[in-house]
Amino acid sequence: MKRFLAVLFIGIFMFSCGTKKRVAQREVERQKREEVVVHETKEEETVIEETNEILTPTIDIPNSNEDYIDMYSAIAQQEMKLYGIPASITLAQGILESGSGKGRLSTEANNHFGIKCHEWTGARIYHDDDESQECFRKYIDAKYSFRDHSLFLTERRRYAGLFDLRKDDYKRWAKGLKAAGYATDKRYPEKLISLIERYELYKFDKFVNTEAQNQETAEIREYVVIKGDTLYSISKRFNLTVQELQQLNGLNTNDIKIGQILNVKPSSKDF
Template sequence: IHWSPGSGAHATRGAIRDEWRATGWENGPLGYPTTDEICGLRNGGCYQDFQNGQIHWSPGSGAHATRGAIRDEWRATGWENGPLGYPTTDEVCGLRNGGCYQTYQDGSIHWTSATGAHATHGAIGERWASQNWEQGPLGYPTSDEIATGTGSYQMFEGGAIIWTANGSRTEAITMNSSGLTPTQQDYLRQALPAAVAESQQYGVPVSVALGQSILESGWGGSTLSSRYNNYFGIKCSTSSPYQSGCINMGSGEYLHSSYQIISSSFRTYGSRTDSFLDHGYFLTHNSRYGGAFAHTDDPDRFIREVARAGYATDPNYAQKVINLMNAYNLYQYDI
């Protein structure tokens, strides 16, 4: 039984006591116990709270401590009742870029100071493991798994892994920074997850979404994009569930074959992803663009059909997008 003024008196015993001892008793990262052992968890599990974390035990996993950002991520997934199950190791550090990880019955959680803590599991976790974890081309995860209407995806430092429910297909998309300036690399790194989300939700080819966003926003450099997160120049003539407001700004338009600057009301967004999702929403909720979605496996045809249906006033709009798709091989990101 240990007591301190801040924690009170609490007993430790058995496997949980042995794990606490292994971490350094009260001098270790957990500090003093703040509860007694509590049982009745899933699969006969028990846990005990400490000042800076917990120790969980079950017959199938043994006793292991969780703390800090990794513990917080495990909690967010639902503790032992979530997709990861119980921890099967303690936290292990010394990975690339100062990273740490902890394994669980059905997955793992990886953390770095730059990426935060994120869980990987299931088909996406298996695909990441097959690419050599954080040492591979994808690097560390930068998001948790995100569900969509057709499956799920997860973002990584160097790309994304997408799982499609129809056929249980898993694909990895690695960002290719070859030939890109640092500014362009940074833009693509931030735009790729938004384009993947749009593709998963609405079916717009990733290459088309990226190409249009680059053309419309000047690699994110336009005022409309950098200040108001509008990467496609979508106007406020209609509303959507993604927009956060409207702003009046001047924009270039082709009127009677003449390029002019006119004032228009544009949608504003709370995030880059909202802008990309709204692009998909805009195309799928306007019947005139319906024909394009018969060509989602042919990005060039898709954007030509969108332009032909009146998306932009520039008569060369589709070709400009296709030129960008070719110049930077944006097709490699299509899923």
């Protein structure tokens, strides 16, 4: 009898240990599953946060007019190359319309030129202007505001006459904008011109024009001499020295004549 009770006690003890072991094992597995769930949830939250960051508009607020010019002059010059609008005009309008990037439309909507919704289907902001709570376009980045400004002027017939003007004639461009109805302020042209001259914004027009002329000159290989030309003036025009121009054309003197064809760019054989 004692032997039977001993065996029974040992069996009960082993069963109890096995049960506790299985319970402990299940608890460990449950904790692991919870850790995985928590880890996956944190990853999903991170992805959502990153997505929201991507969709958040980029707003840069300049400290001064000079900062504004430094920040956006390259964009204005690029727009001039693509659409023919003087960079000086674009920058002056941006400064005036946006309050140097500090106005509500620019700080909340990246709208630097006060362009209203019209046929716009994108994001928008409502702001008091000529009337209460008018609809204005909202951009994810200020560069799109500059592009929309270029498209606004080039795609509307009332501004077509502006593009017959010289690209460096900022005064006539300023007056032409007012005449075409861009702004109701009677002093709008004077304000633009004042900004352009105070901050020498015309230098950006000159840079773009000079770069375009250099690219055009690079394509020219021959030049026909006209009245008033000298070997020196031609050499300067094509970024050559007089000696290089003489060598290209087999000249021993500086004498040239009207109608004479001169090589102004070395051929591949000269290298």
